[in-house]
Amino acid sequence: xxxxxxxxxxxxxxxAVILTVDATDTVIDxxxxxxxxxxIAGVGPDAIVASRYDARRVIYAGxxxxxxxxxxxxxxxxxxxxxxxxxxxxxxxxxxxxxKSELTPEDEHASAALASVDYLKxxxxxxxxxxxxxxxxxxAAAAQELNIRLWLTDxxxxxxxxxxxxxxxxxxxxxxxxxxxxxxxAALRRLGSQLFRNRAPESLVRAFIGLYGExxxxxxxxxxxxALARANGVRVQKHLGYSPAVYREQEAVLxxxxxxxxxxxxxxxxxxxxxxxxxxxxxxxPVMAAHGVRVVWCPYGQLQMIGRTGAEARMPELWRAGVxxxxxxxxxxxxxxxALGTLxxxxxxxxGFAASGKEIxxxxxxxxxxxxxxxxxxxxxxxxxxxxxxVRKAHASECLGHDHALEAGVIAGPDSVATVIVNGxxxxxxxxxxxxxEHTIVARAHDSARRLxxxxxxxxxx
Numbered sequence: 384x385x386x387x388x389x390x391x392x393x394x395x396x397x398x399a400v401i402l403t404v405d406a407t408d409t410v411i412d413x414x415x416x417x418x419x420x421x422x423i424a425g426v427g428p429d430a431i432v433a434s435r436y437d438a439r440r441v442i443y444a445g446x447x448x449x450x451x452x453x454x455x456x457x458x459x460x461x462x463x464x465x466x467x468x469x470x471x472x473x474x475x476x477x478x479x480x481x482x483k484s485e486l487t488p489e490d491e492h493a494s495a496a497l498a499s500v501d502y503l504k505x506x507x508x509x510x511x512x513x514x515x516x517x518x519x520x521x522x523a524a525a526a527q528e529l530n531i532r533l534w535l536t537d538x539x540x541x542x543x544x545x546x547x548x549x550x551x552x553x554x555x556x557x558x559x560x561x562x563x564x565x566x567x568x569a570a571l572r573r574l575g576s577q578l579f580r581n582r583a584p585e586s587l588v589r590a591f592i593g594l595y596g597e598x599x600x601x602x603x604x605x606x607x608x609x610a611l612a613r614a615n616g617v618r619v620q621k622h623l624g625y626s627p628a629v630y631r632e633q634e635a636v637l638x639x640x641x642x643x644x645x646x647x648x649x650x651x652x653x654x655x656x657x658x659x660x661x662x663x664x665x666x667x668x669p670v671m672a673a674h675g676v677r678v679v680w681c682p683y684g685q686l687q688m689i690g691r692t693g694a695e696a697r698m699p700e701l702w703r704a705g706v707x708x709x710x711x712x713x714x715x716x717x718x719x720x721x722a723l724g725t726l727x728x729x730x731x732x733x734x735g736f737a738a739s740g741k742e743i744x745x746x747x748x749x750x751x752x753x754x755x756x757x758x759x760x761x762x763x764x765x766x767x768x769x770x771x772x773x774v775r776k777a778h779a780s781e782c783l784g785h786d787h788a789l790e791a792g793v794i795a796g797p798d799s800v801a802t803v804i805v806n807g808x809x810x811x812x813x814x815x816x817x818x819x820x821e822h823t824i825v826a827r828a829h830d831s832a833r834r835l836x837x838x839x840x841x842x843x844x845x
Contacts (some may be wrong), residue, residue, distance in 0.1 A: 739791025
């Protein structure tokens, strides 16, 4: 009997507990993944996959967990170095608007590079910035250098920018808003400026359409964004419902519940993703599901709002009704990015709707991929998808084997990350970053943060 020749592949992961997070949520107890040309070529039982492929390199997982890379669906990555700045601003006249108004391209690069180190070493393979980068090229360069997948969009697209200062004075000042579009025409000129990045299908940096939101965009601008998104096959994202009080004020002006207003104006569209939605009424859930709207859940922001009047947090209800829900950190101010699954579990419990480990893992992977319309390309371990994969350490303390999804998606910390693969390339091995000098990246970010705070203090003193 003549055996069929084995197919070549670049990398073979063997002897792993594979959490596919595909439509069937399969767990392959002793499985293997073959990777070729940056994509998953084969996945299944170890004996079958290993007999089919001849690999240039083999990683023996030793029975440890392998899962799709996490995706942070909402992070202001060029402001990552501000993680502790809000606490420092307490009792001063300084605001986040002061910090953001002083950002230079060098600061944004340093911040994004620092964030990328933390994300990659914590089992993330991708992040999404919602349009709060002043110089996208600076942040794109950091992502490409460190080999992390990044979705970004146009810088601060809004035609009603002053509304931000009125509703959120802690976030804005005149110097910050001076860097925004000053009118509708200027906002339109920015819209779609980053879509050129999608011309290179293999690029790690991709673009979507973004509006800042939270009452800073007119319905006319929203319609233009939708038209452009449909024409280019991408999604529109914007902040909505961060503050339930502000959300209700907007509804009072409109004279309608927000979802009803958006639906009646044709703005509740299948290519729309709303970020936050800390107020969702129960009768709005089927409406959102029927229109294919997607949501990004920021657990810390939700916890902040649960104790305030008007919040109705319903994220587990949304995804159980068929609404695609991803999870984002916003800015990881109170936890390490690795703890986002724990934070989401706590927020779900605080809202009265407990979430399972399987639901949290799916939201951190497929749900987050769906928030930018990338679920057909990343977010699960399936043949044909990009090879964005995490291998946990074989003897990690949390890997007890009773609930693999809970252990990987909620309990696991950065210390259990052994190998991270992005687009088929090993970027973390043995828990160590391979794509950059971590010491230099951290030092530059620290220096940037110190200089930024000095400029903020000097500007406030003038």
